[in-house]
Amino acid sequence: MSGATAEGRHPAREIVVSASELTRTFGDFVAVDHVSFEVARGEIFGFLGSNGAGKTTTIRMLCGLLRPTSGKGTVDGFDIATESAAIKTRIGYMSQKFSLYTDLTVDENLRFWAGTYRVWGREFERRRDWALAVTGLETRRQALVADLPGGFRQRLALSCALLHEPPVVFLDEPTGGVDPEARRDFWDLIDDLSEGGVTIFVTTHSMDEAERCHRVALMHAGKLLALDTIPRLKAVFPEGSxxxxxxxxxxxxxxxxxxxxxxxxxxxxxxxxxxxxxxxxxxxxxxxxxxxxxxxxxxxxxxxPSLEDVFIRFIHEAEEAESS
Amino acid sequence: MSDETLLAARGLVVRYGSTDAVRGVDLEVRRSEVVGLIGPDGGGKTSTLRVLAGLLRATAGEAEAFGADTWRTRRALHHRLGYLAQRFALYGDLTVDENIQFFALMYGVPAWKVRRTELLELVGLEDFRSRLADRLSGGMKQKLALACTLIHSPEILLLDEPTTGVDPVTRREFWRLLADLVGEGLTLLIATPYLDEAERCTRVLLMHDGRILADARPQEIPDLMPGSIVEVTAEQRTRAAEILAEIENVADVSVFGNTLHVRVEGARDPVAVVRTALGDSGVPVEGARPIPAGLEDAFLYLTRSPEPEVLMEASS
Structure with missing residues (x-):
């Protein structure tokens, strides 16, 4: 189902991230093999697949960090191959593990990230106040990040990635292992951002997280095997199967x-x-x-069926098609 | 035979400095069970496992394996119990065969070569016997670690988050392997942060903040909270959520992708409650159907209860 695009729920569907026949090889190895998809403004897009399926390579290309061997891609209208400098100002990135300095305070982390994104002066103060409000950390600005509970850390990492108000944010397994209460608060924030027009690109192995996405793409062995909403993906299993x-x-x-x-x-x-x-x-x-x-x-x-059932089925079918 | 208690904790407390990692845990694991110790990071899962495995001394309370204190009898215990830590230690510059041999000799396993061959076939590494451990993939390393842990034929295996960060295909393979071991009579206690793995267990212990919040069979999870869950699909999702949150019978609303999960209490027809409320406000409903409550719903309910200690008794 390469080239899949789900019908939009909204008539005026504005495409913010696109990949068209995107391909990347390393020597003889085809890491990403003619992958095509489109992600709309405000969409929460889940990107799943095994280790080595080509997810990271795809994301690195979309972020302008790696040139495609062939094919095209755009982020917020900029070409990923020729306008990577512009793209870096249009995206945010958050991973669960590496985004924050735990031996710095909340304020210091915000200031550090604002600096790297070149957000200064009044603009910085406005965005810092926004970040403190959405994380609920107004009264703990001088707290060391190491002393914050996981849920606060997660939301702080996300707001740091959004200080420069990028239209697209890439999240790498953002809530693996956090408690459901904190996870829910985090996804409430994601949902608000999505309503506000931020496009959210989530990579994860956690089915609990994948279930929260508007649409989910499954990659395997460099190819895009499936892309749809969760109810429609689950419909590959007829009722009673x-x-x-x-x-x-x-x-x-x-x-x-x-x-x-x-x-x-x-x-x-x-x-x-x-x-x-x-x-x-x-x-x-x-x-x-x-x-x-x-x-x-x-x-x-x-x-x-669980989402895991769905993925295993797509992967088995792909492997059978390959071997026959 | 199948009711034989292999592991038990009563009032178990583990303290590190001024931090209570485990705050009074009672649990039992009986022969042939697959018990999931499920909960978020920092909830006390690893500390509980380590005490039960005789690797860590409890600060207070009792921990018993095979009817004897786990710390006092830890030397004997290690011959009957296997423990797969989250970060397992393999010798990268030894081959697959040599790693297993090392563990066999350490445990003093008689006739270990036969057992080694069986285990390599079981985990699917028979074609990689002479490969260095460092040159195995992540999934293969884990399988090798599992084989090392099983070389002394333990009766019970404790696993600490074996599937964390593992992709869905590898995860499913790993559970298949565990199912084979259960078929051979092994008892499992497995810690995981993934709530969806509850279904793989015969019994689930939901752990949070050093306590066991619930002890239930997977089928009993919906009964851990009152009311029922209605899944609502509506174009105006945010507005629908706001309206529903104001309804008397609605205890909770949360967003799940394109849908809402609405917990309705004290209503004979929960779907009608939702449809009426949204219809009255002129919000079109694309779909509303009852769905079984999941462990996440239960967890949210239980952690918000005023007295999380007063919960289900162990099912028998």
Missing amino acids: VLELECADAARAVEELENLSEVVDAALFGDRLRAVVESPEAAATIERSLVAAGFGPVTVNPVA
Whole structure:
């Protein structure tokens, strides 16, 4: 599904980030292979894939840090190959680990980042006050960042990346490991920014984070395998094709389940089993087979696929297509 | 047999200087269970695991493995328990085979060569036996570390965040491997910050701020909080959220991508409550449907409760 663009929810959809047949090779290795997509203003765009799938290389090209071997890309209207200096002023970047100086205070971090983004004087004061307000750190300006709880740190890192009011911000696994309360506050802030027209580009391995994005792209082996909203991605599994089973001795029944011709994929989930089947009619056959094999009583219920199920499916299909 | 308690903690406290990492934890792990110790960073998961593994002495309270104090009997315990730390130690300049051999000799495992071959087949490293550990990929290093941890055939394995920062494909492979081990009778206690991994466990301990907030089977998670969750899709999402937050039966509204998760309490038809409220305000609703509450919903509810200690008893 290369070249995919979802239909916009808004009629006047302004494209802020675009990649067209973007390709990058390192010697014989094709790190990014003809990747095309468009991201609209205000969109929260999730960018997922295995390690080595080409995500980082794509982002480095979009940030103007690496020249494409072929293909084109733009960020806020600037060409990534020829106008990288302009692009660097149009983007913000935040990663969970490296954005803040923990032995500096809140104020000192803001001042440092403002300096690197060339935000001075009145402009700096206005943006600093904004940052303190959205992070809730007005009363803790002299606190060392090392002493702040994780949730505050996260929001401070984000606001530092936004001091120069870039139209696009790149986030690298922004809330991995933070508690749900802090994560929710962080995503509330992201949502406000998105409503305000900031485009948010998120790379993550965390499905909890991916679920928060408006659209999600999946990269694998340099190619873009899928790009859509989460409900539409999950629709690759027809209703009733993901089943949860309860049976006796699930840990041993999984092998029996895997060998059934109706079953595409089977896995142990705690003391239950998950199966992906070709058609909803398979449920009855599975139940009979497991009972016959001595794993009864068996109950079968359809469940919603997880985003992880979706990705594994796309990747398996891509790998099968490759090997055939 | 399957009710045999392998690990138990009562009133467990771990203090570092003036910081309480673990503040009175009670838990049990029974044979053949897959128990998830799930919660955010800094919640006390690692400290709890380390005490249970006999690697760290509790400040107060009791920690027992196989019915005996974990610290006092730690030498014997290490022959029956495996511990996969978050940063595992492999010898980069030894081969795959040599790394496992090292652990086998350290534990004094008899006839370890047979076991080594079995484990290499299990983790899928049989074709890489003579490769240096430094030259393995991240996922392969983790599999090697797992094999080293299992060379002495422990009855229970403690894993500290084995899937953190791991991509979805590798993560799924790792869980498949763990499922194979469970099939062979191994008991697991696994710490993770990923709430969606609760589904992989037979029982979940939700840990936050040094305490266990809940102890439940994954199927019981929706019951950890009152009311039900309605997923709402509306073009005017922000306005819909504002309107719903004002409704009496609505306990909570949060944004999830293009949708809202609305927790409705004390209403017979939660979907109707949402539709009526938005309809009355002229906000078009594209979709509203009940969805099962997830662990994140439960976590948010539990951490906001005035008395987080008063919670579910261990399910049996």
